[in-house]
Amino acid sequence: MFENIMNFFKRANKKEGKVANNSKTAAKERLHLVLMQDRANVSADFLELMKQEIIEVIKKYIEVDESAIDVRLTNKENADGTNGAPALYANIPILNIKNEARKVDSSEINKKEEKEEDKNQKEEKSNSSDEKKENNEENKKTSEDIEENSQAKQSEEKIEEKSETDIKENKENIEKTENAEVESKEKIKSKNK
Secondary structure, eight states, X not given: OHHHHHHHHHHHHHHHHHHHHHHXXXXXXXXXHHHHHHHTTOOHHHHHHHHHHHHHHXXXXXXXXXXXXXXXXXXXXXXXXXXXXXXXXXXXXXXXXXXXXXXXXXXXXXXXXXHHHHHHHHHHHHHXXXXXXXXXXXXXXXXXXXXXXXXXXXXXXXXXXXXXXXXXXXXXXXXXXXXXXXXXXXXXXXXXX
């Protein structure tokens, strides 16, 4: 009997210790949460509002157990064991995925794909027209360069032809002058004789 009484008191003492320990842990967690909210400049109201908005978005696609949802700020632990930047932690138990979410409207997906494809084609056309413009400008410049080179070559050929004709004329003039000298020398010789 004495043992039963002792066991009863031990159990009662353990329960009191657990209650004290649980309240200590809860107070520590609350303080930790307040400190994180302060560091992240986030009020409890803001966190609750964000939690509700997250839940509303998720509820469009999934049935969730709202009573068991846990959204809170935590500190991310760095590799060296120190507390890092605050992080948002969300534990959202899923009850069921809604049929609407499972059967995604294929026409909606097709429309999105078509829009994306159209956008890509427009970009390609734009890029291709830009490339064509650049190519046309390069071709035009190349044509102009070829034209200039052709004109320069023609000018060189004309200069060469003129030089050749000038050289021929000079040779002819020299020959005439030499012939005239020879004739004048002969005339002078014939007069002197």
